[in-house]
Amino acid sequence: MSWGPKGDTNTMLYFDGVERPFYLYKNNTSGFFRTGLTAQNTAIISANSGKTGMRFSFTDMRNKDILPNTHMSRDNFNLRVNTSLAAFDFDFTANYTREDVKNRPALGDSQSNVGKNLMTLANSYNQEWLKNYQTSAGEYQPWNGNDQYNKNPYWDLYKNSNKSNKDIFRFTAKAVWNASKHFKVQGTLGTDMNNMTFEDYIARTTPGTAAGQLQLSTFKNRTYNAEILGLYNNYWGDIDFNGTIGGNLFRVDNKTTIITGTSQQLDDIIAIMNYTEQNVQEESYKKQINSIFGSASLGYKHIYYLEGTIRGDKSSTLPRGNNTYVYPSISASWVFSEYLQKKDVLTYGKLRASWARVGSDTDPYMLAPSYSxxxxxxxxxxxxxMINGSVMTNANLKPTMTSSFELGLEMKLFNNRMGIDFTYYNQNSTDQIIRLASSSASGYSYRLINAGKIQNRGVELSINGRAVQAGDFAWDLGLNFSKNNNKVIELVDGMDYFEIEKATWCNVSVGAEVGKNFGSIVGPDFVRTDDGKLVINASTGLPEVDSKLKTLGNASWDWTGGFYSTFTYKNFRLSAAFDVKVGADLYSMSMRSAYDTGKAMETLTGREEWYQSEEARLAANMNLDEWYAAGNVKGYVVPGVIKNADGTYRENDIAINPENFWRSAAKNAPGMFVYDNSYVKCREITFGYTFSQKNLGKYIKGLTLSFVARNPFIVWKNIPNIDPDSGYNTSGMGLEYGSLPSRRSYGFNVNLKF
Amino acid sequence: MKKLLYKVAGLMLIALPLAMTSCSDDYMEEINTDNTKTPEINPNAQLTTALLQTYGDFGMMDAYRCYVTGFTQYFAGGWNVSNYAGAVHADNDMMRPIWDELYSVAIKNLVDAIDKTADKPNLNAILRIHKVYLMSVLTDTYGDVPYFEAGRASVTATPKYDAQKDIYYDFFEELDKCIKQFDASKDLVTGDVSVFNGDVKSWMVYANSLRLRYAMRVSEVDKAKGQEEFEKAVNSGIGFIDSNAKNAYIRYIDGPFTLYDGARALDFRVNALGEMLYGQDSDSPTFVCATFFNMMKNTNDPRLYRICRHYLNPKRSAVKADDDWNVDVTDEVVAYENSPEGDLGEGKSYACNIGAAWWHNWVSAPSNDKIPTLEKLVQNYPEVGFDQSNYNARMMRPFLSIKFEKAECPGILMTAAEVSFLLAEAKVKGWNVTGTAEDYYKKGIREAMEMMNSYYNIPLITEQEITDYIAAQTLGTGEKAIENINTQAWIHHMMNPAEGWANLRRSGYPVLEDRYKYDRWPNDFTYDDENLTTPVRLKYPNLEAKYNKANYEAAIEKLGGTDDWHHRVWWDIAEDHVK
Incomplete structure (x- = not known):
């Protein structure tokens, strides 16, 4: 909390028994962080002999994040061998990745979200003091009145820990039989095996988990894919023909085991047997899709193309009778530039149109209720x-069918110096399988149904080209633009909204509202007059509250875009890339918290007056009611109006403690912390030099040096204090709470070829 | 050779995809079977869960603590009860847990299990009785609620809100049918974690007693129905809970506190009401409200210092209610209070007033030497800070004794004392009940005290104390008798706050403190309700307006257009008394 009178030189006794002055610590939180470092090294060996080739690569990546005591490393080994034997070609790849992460950061309203916890520190509280995170007995040192929602971040990073280790194996084998000039048969087998363990240790005496907890999660995820494909191509005069027919088998088999130990017995032994109670939770995710498909395409004079496809899937996740679904597509294109005599302006032009239907299934086990x-x-x-889960299953699910129409134009101008690509798409899903939030009075918080209509349409445009070419100097430019509308057209049961994400304890949710783009931010608000003024309660001086839910904003972007620019001069290259995103709203719980705790500049308005008024009141030995009656109260007058008995309004003139207003706003008017999140950001600047061959001697085949700056600066943004890229969790659009910003990084790349 | 290869290739191309898609539906269903779950379950296991949730759900108990125990003026002074009930601050996220948790776990499973136990009359009846019990908590809390269509998402995901009257009328029928359905020669009930452990006779007696409770509940608004149902139950010959040996409660086990994570994982094994009152962290203990404290003190109630204790507890465990670090200094504090120095004056006590947190209306701590245990602790454990951070001032506030906060405390469903008070009131109302109101009233007080002795491991209330206290009571007649009976019922219902609140609203007694007479603390709490009188229901979850729109709007219409928590539920028509 940062409310209260001005800081001064008085001292205060703190939790660890040390007396310290009570004043403002500027840039308080920066001292917590360190400079991050990422190093990545790659080595590649490749060899070819006759029809046999081999390539081996190894990449080692190490990262130290800006949070202390965190670490990540990833090693990747990749081997590819290809060879030919008579009419057969073979291609094998094997890939192994090992990833180790220590102390993954927590997000959102997690009690361990470091950003959130540091942000809510009072300005008079130096984060350095938190380094005394434990007592002499190794127990949690209480520092904030045992507020379990804000744990000491040092304790979280040094005493508690989480570690994950992941092994990923990927194998593919492909055999092609070139039966004739026109016909070949291709078989592919692939598998992806992913084993991960996650160890999450919460030491005894941690607030909220005082008994201590150790959680060992094991994820065994397997994906298999087998495909056989017959490919035929031929031409007759001006007509080209390509045909394929094939079948595919796709299978996922994932198993998760979570062993939780609660009540730690001996301190500092991090082993599951050191806990008085252990329990095991198992989850499984299995599904299979079998498919057959075929396609035929015809081309005429390399100007007209027509292609049709058809695919049939059978999914294990859908009920008998509805589990097989067939869907076609058709597309046509026309290279109209072939009709032009002169091609120095329009070098290439193609118009394309396509229509497709795509069927899709859902998650496994959603057909019948199960018990656990x-x-x-x-x-x-x-x-x-009990009945397992909170989603009402559905024995009559049908596959989701999405039909889409797409129109595109592709042009190259001025002998390929400029390219334009334009796409319009309109996608409509009917009977979409949707996990619809429901009244819990039905027994389930969600139900899986084929419901409503969802529309997704938009345009994409990209233009790039070389603006200047003068001798050794070149300037390349590119820009792209996209606009997307993704909205629910219709739901069931008269519903006009369902929640997708929730800001716990703030009464705010983000969801889909019928007729609006996904991402409506919904919550309560103060009572307002028709022209939006706050209606002030004449007895409290605070705005009247209204618990009805209103739409406070929308988290979808109106449009997004980007541009890049590259200058090349001889061996030097300088390039920069920018992102533009416009029109999405963000409910910032960080800003809410800044106002709630009196850290936002605006909360100073009326504060000094209030404390002077309070001092005067105490000196006069009057209580607050008497002080009001005497007309002596000074402080913050909330901008708003008071309703008169005759229904008209008068300006509010009641002075109150600004703290009372902002704390009520934080609770009752989340709309005050919804901001336009539009921004222009510089994503990357690269400056590089490629050495010419003659300077490199006979052993080195190539050398490029480059300097890369990622996220170097924000050109423009509307939201105060927050990085517009901040997210609440991995999926939460429209919400933000104490998220660590995207990291700015500077790097040096050396690319050496032998 | 080449031709043969073509044929082979052609065959393969046709055969392989066919083989792939020819996977039978049986095979696909096999894949779509979750081996970690089961398609069938013994409904006894669902009964166990539904019973345990009654008091085992930490999230739901938070709503009890924050609103119900404050509205009833049992407790005051903790941050939570002051912030919500004390400030009359309606927070949707705190009002919805009772609704969300009960419907989505217990009611859902009970409905499902009831449907599947037509061939198990005993289990079926127990499931239905407990559904009646939990639905009464829901309707008493919110008013009109989904009942007939609730928990049946397979039939409707938008259950309609039923009138509380229809719900109560159905309770009577359900309880009737269940009682008739019991047959000890039929199925054995194995999932009953109540004290009855599947005993059919005990469940019949308990169900018959519930009829008394519900008959009395509707008796203000629907006199004829109340009397008719009450007399029917009394004269049914089935009997009722007429001694503590027949009490209905849920058995919880000893274990560390489950907290919110436990509730999310449906860990309902410990009594979460006790756990919640102990506090989810070491700084959230429960203090007894001055209303309750003074009521017992002014009547020389021997329960006073069984319920209220003074603790020094800066280092108390956050894992379970521990006797070690909740150092009991009651005797020393009481001695100090009775000394001239500690005496606050006539009619004043150290207990927290409604609406005030323990640090409001500041009371200074006595010097350490006045509380010898404190002095010794400060000397022996200087690092703990017994006299730091105002722990010694907090000690002056009467806490709820941690004996009521133990993990294994029973979860009270219905007791002999309650039945006695119901019979006493019926008699006062002139209904056809044998015996005298005075006898039932005194029997109820005795049963309440004896039950406390046997369930909560408190220093025993002696026979002498009980006799003396009862001897000092006179029932009176008419309205005074109703007041006396329901005041005793209120004291007795402390550990069944849902019933305590319902009976308080139904009867209008005891006479509680007027919230308007007590301060607001706007620097600590948000006062966003003009009307400071105690709310008489909780508001519906506001997302109902989105997910169950038509039915929600119809229910709101009946409340007068807004979800007003000062709007009384159907059975609540008696005047509420405050002083």
């Missing part, structure tokens, strides 16, 4: 059992 036993045991022969 509780994670915990009551003993005495009793079983804690």
């Amino acid at each position: 036993t509780g994670k915990y045991s009551y003993g005495g022969g009793y079983v804690i059992g």
